[in-house]
Amino acid sequence: xxxxxxxxxxxxxxxxxxxxxxxxxxxxxxxxxxxxxxxxxxxxxxxxxxxxxxxxxxxxxxxxxxxxxxxxxxxxxxxxxxxxxxxxxxxxxxxxxxxxxxxxxxxxxxxxxxxxxxxxxxxxxxxxxxxxxxxxxxxxxxxxxxxxxxxxxxxxxxxxxxxxxxxxxxxxxxxxxxxxxxxxxxxxxxxxxxxxxxxxxxxxxxxxxxxxxxxxxxxxxxxxxxxxxxxxxxxxxxxxxxxxxxxxxxxxxxxxxxxxxxxxxxxxxxxxxxxxxxxxxxxxxxxxxxxxxxxxxxxxxxxxxxxxxxxxxxxxxxx
Amino acid sequence: xxxxxxxxxxxxxxxxxxxxxxxxxxxxxxxxxxxxxxxxxxxxxxxxxxxxxxxxxxxxxxxxxxxxxxxxxxxxxxxxxxxxxxxxxxxxxxxxxxxxxxxxxxxxxxxxxxxxxxxxxxxxxxxxxxxxxxxxxxxxxxxxxxxxxxxxxxxxxxxxxxxxxxxxxxxxxxxxxxxxxxxxxxxxxxxxxxxxxxxxxxxxxxxxxxxxxxxxxxxxxxxxxxxxxxxxxxxxxxxxxxxxxxxxxxxxxxxxxxxxxxxxxxxxxxxxxxxxxxxxxxxxxxxxxxxxxxxxxxxxxxxxxxxxxxxxxxxxxxxxxxxxxxxxxxxxxxxxxxxxxx
Amino acid sequence: xxxxxxxxxxxxxxxxxxxxxxxxxxxxxxxxxxxxxxxxxxxxxxxxxxxxxxxxxxxxxxxxxxxxxxxxxxxxxxxxxxxxxxxxxxxxxxxxxxxxxxxxxxxxxxxxxxxxxxxxxxxxxxxxxxxxxxxxxxxxxxxxxxxxxxxxxxxxxxxxxxxxxxxxxxxxxxxxxxxxxxxxxxxxxxxxxxxxxxxxxxxxxxxxxxxxxxxxxxxxxxxxxxxxxxxxxxxxxxxxxxxxxxxxxxxxxxxxxxxxxxxxxxxxxxxxxxxxxxxxxxxxxxxxxxxx
Numbered sequence: 001x002x003x004x005x006x007x008x009x010x011x012x013x014x015x016x017x018x019x020x021x022x023x024x025x026x027x028x029x030x031x032x033x034x035x036x037x038x039x040x041x042x043x044x045x046x047x048x049x050x051x052x053x054x055x056x057x058x059x060x061x062x063x064x065x066x067x068x069x070x071x072x073x074x075x076x077x078x079x080x081x082x083x084x085x086x087x088x089x090x091x092x093x094x095x096x097x098x099x100x101x102x103x104x105x106x107x108x109x110x111x112x113x114x115x116x117x118x119x120x121x122x123x124x125x126x127x128x129x130x131x132x133x134x135x136x137x138x139x140x141x142x143x144x145x146x147x148x149x150x151x152x153x154x155x156x157x158x159x160x161x162x163x164x165x166x167x168x169x170x171x172x173x174x175x176x177x178x179x180x181x182x183x184x185x186x187x188x189x190x191x192x193x194x195x196x197x198x199x200x201x202x203x204x205x206x207x208x209x210x211x212x213x214x215x216x217x218x219x220x221x222x223x224x225x226x227x228x229x230x231x232x233x234x235x236x237x238x239x240x241x242x243x244x245x246x247x248x249x250x251x252x253x254x255x256x257x258x259x260x261x262x263x264x265x266x267x268x269x270x271x272x273x274x275x276x277x278x279x280x281x282x283x284x285x286x287x288x289x290x291x292x293x294x295x296x297x298x299x300x301x302x303x304x305x306x307x308x309x310x311x312x313x314x315x316x317x318x319x
Numbered sequence: 320x321x322x323x324x325x326x327x328x329x330x331x332x333x334x335x336x337x338x339x340x341x342x343x344x345x346x347x348x349x350x351x352x353x354x355x356x357x358x359x360x361x362x363x364x365x366x367x368x369x370x371x372x373x374x375x376x377x378x379x380x381x382x383x384x385x386x387x388x389x390x391x392x393x394x395x396x397x398x399x400x401x402x403x404x405x406x407x408x409x410x411x412x413x414x415x416x417x418x419x420x421x422x423x424x425x426x427x428x429x430x431x432x433x434x435x436x437x438x439x440x441x442x443x444x445x446x447x448x449x450x451x452x453x454x455x456x457x458x459x460x461x462x463x464x465x466x467x468x469x470x471x472x473x474x475x476x477x478x479x480x481x482x483x484x485x486x487x488x489x490x491x492x493x494x495x496x497x498x499x500x501x502x503x504x505x506x507x508x509x510x511x512x513x514x515x516x517x518x519x520x521x522x523x524x525x526x527x528x529x530x531x532x533x534x535x536x537x538x539x540x541x542x543x544x545x546x547x548x549x550x551x552x553x554x555x556x557x558x559x560x561x562x563x564x565x566x567x568x569x570x571x572x573x574x575x576x577x578x579x580x581x582x583x584x585x586x587x588x589x590x591x592x593x594x595x596x597x598x599x600x601x602x603x604x605x606x607x608x609x610x611x612x613x614x615x616x617x618x619x620x621x622x623x624x625x626x627x628x629x630x631x632x633x634x635x636x637x638x639x640x641x642x643x644x645x646x647x648x649x650x651x652x653x654x655x656x657x658x659x660x661x
Numbered sequence: 662x663x664x665x666x667x668x669x670x671x672x673x674x675x676x677x678x679x680x681x682x683x684x685x686x687x688x689x690x691x692x693x694x695x696x697x698x699x700x701x702x703x704x705x706x707x708x709x710x711x712x713x714x715x716x717x718x719x720x721x722x723x724x725x726x727x728x729x730x731x732x733x734x735x736x737x738x739x740x741x742x743x744x745x746x747x748x749x750x751x752x753x754x755x756x757x758x759x760x761x762x763x764x765x766x767x768x769x770x771x772x773x774x775x776x777x778x779x780x781x782x783x784x785x786x787x788x789x790x791x792x793x794x795x796x797x798x799x800x801x802x803x804x805x806x807x808x809x810x811x812x813x814x815x816x817x818x819x820x821x822x823x824x825x826x827x828x829x830x831x832x833x834x835x836x837x838x839x840x841x842x843x844x845x846x847x848x849x850x851x852x853x854x855x856x857x858x859x860x861x862x863x864x865x866x867x868x869x870x871x872x873x874x875x876x877x878x879x880x881x882x883x884x885x886x887x888x889x890x891x892x893x894x895x896x897x898x899x900x901x902x903x904x905x906x907x908x909x910x911x912x913x914x915x916x917x918x919x920x921x922x923x924x925x926x927x928x929x930x931x932x933x934x935x936x937x938x939x940x941x942x943x944x945x946x947x948x949x950x951x952x953x
Contacts, residue, residue: 051520051521051522051523052520061845064849065849066845066848066849089851090851093849093850093851097849097850098846098849100842100843100845100846101842102842105841105842105843106842106843106845106846107843107846108843108846108847108860108861109843109865110860110861110864110865111860111861119847119850119852120850123850123851123852123853123856124851155609166850185377185378185547186377186547186549186588186591186592187377187587187588187591187605187606188605189591189593189603190591190593190603190604190605191605193603194601194602194603194605197601197602212520212521213521213593214521215592215593215594216593218593218599219593219596219599219600219601219603220601238599239599252522253521253522255525256521256522256524256525257521257550257594259550259594259595259597260549260550260552260553260577260589260592260594260595261553261577262553262554262573262574262577262578263574264553270522270525270526270529271522271525271526272526274490274492274493274523275520
């Protein structure tokens, strides 16, 4: 049984007041995530990749219960959780945790590191003393003397470790990491990713990594999904997607995260234009206005999801 | 490491006969309540005419401080402790405010990381673009026409209509294009770009880098491109200077430096870039250790404590910039011919 | 691993930070000294006044300052210096009580407006703005006509007119915090509302509020003095600074000393608390702290 099974997930955001919308005869909300499906096995890592506005962080917030879904189902550990009650969530939040984008900004500024890492224990009425704090800090390789520091006294990498320790405090089954390397120097990024891999090998936690950085996904995920305008455009085992991208957007993203090689300078696929607004979607394929390979049919016909041998894509004329 | 890539190339030295700007032994200190931070120490480099110089390094290495010192926008607690920045007979490191005002926006222009903060939010793009041409002895309609021409140069779709919009009505990528157009309007000799693509998505980042490359070729200006992103530096720059802890540790042609880095820090930095690792791995390389305290810079090599190749001499003697290949220099004793013999 | 074992940044403590700010800030030092003197004399008033501030003396009337009477005497022979010291006690009492009340109410209403539903936020904002639209003195006079002049009336007027200012600031700060990542992180961990409010939100809005309150002390005291001067506040013979001024004003042609004696403390309080508030802001402002 999969740990996480998301089927046709839809999430809407309000855009304007209902009254104003009615007067203007417009809809008051729009779909930020439209029909996303994926599964995640225990001990595995899934990468959700996309640029800003692709809906990847929205999915994270819905998984952790901070945002309601408007359709579809989310099954966690065999139980449907998309309509879970407050009491269900109290239990669920012990089994899934989240690492937030901003390493320092996601730590309550007036709390010491000791209080921060033991916060999940305290919330759940478990012992949250010095021993627990030191155990958790040890888990992420921070010396015990860090317990008395405040977030603003930490470097980005140190704050990130505190975030990992906090996320692991209750030994969750699922860890959602939103841009785990954002704002970190290249030499520190590796430390954080190695730490996650180490934790996963030890505890078997399943991880969802949300990022715009394809190079990161390549090394730390088993499966990956590429998002564009709230939809998956391609999904499959990471190695295979990197080796043979089927969707033009995937290919363009790969080209935009290049190996730093001055010789390869002129082989890039530079996309023209920018991501359209999810409020005014293009006709046909979402990506056709920017697609270097677009044909006439792409503007007219909306591509469906094609699945073949464990991979899927949403393109009429896959590469 | 001295690879064939270097030897078969007949590279001209980066020190061209007549550079646009030459930084000579520049040192900058910051006074803080906790002591004086020696943020830049003995920086020497040249911005060649009509070329793109990349400035690479991790946070705290001083790359932005160096860029800001070249346009006279250092923070108030900064002090030039030594050296000079020479450009056309002037020393930019010791320029009076009045002289700076004549230089900025004419010979030197800058674009920043966040285009929203460098545009005035309450004025239209058109008004801002017309206003910055106040020095030009041409009519308003000519200024307007020039503004449109430059917006077209930066490939902003529907340029004429964009004159009447406010910055917040544009996307981040378009705002950065507007900033580039404004910076180029005065046809500067030197364009300083401080992490101009960091706030943008990957596909837009590539667009802006490609655009900068094209514009640089069209206008023939020199560009100082500050970035922590090795991929964009490889994409855009002709020459590169790698900075660590307030020093230039290596510089040279981008091809040589990227293919055959001669300073252990440059090598380690490249090794850490996951884009350079072809085989998928769960164990990514890191650089152990931390930056030295810049209030008391170490006596020997600044990178010594984190360097896997450090030896006795590194602690005792501060390495000079050794010639490391055709047009390539590295601040590492390993490049001293004497060490090779030993 | 290595990044983690970095030696701790030498972070100056609150005391060290305060001293370093004050060492470069002469007005700040003046502010703290003045406030200490004023608050100290207010607390110790009953023991340090040389004469009974309300007792009618047989000595000289309308006397200029002398060795016995530092600020002279008033029209019925009371020692002005003693009355000023005792008046300080009243002023501090009014300031402390009304600002505490205003802070608590402002904090509560601001949190409700910031975290509650949109309609409640809009309603509260409307109430705040309505209250703010009355000039304080006019509002005070209206309240006095309804419930009569007394020390309590003064405190009530000051509290009610200050609540909207504090509530608005708390609301703005709360709205900004509401979407801060650390608040989202706490919610994602399932933190209860009381802990969210008192541990994570409140400490982060309290700082700026206290600084503002310190700068508001002179305003409150001026309001009290103003109302008392108009006979709408503290009733004679209780020695409020406003009352002293009013008494002196009637006899200003005979002697300026009662008026001068009544004004000096108001000026000192204004300077002291304003300087102190500015210094506090320098000490607590996180932006300045980061630069340090």
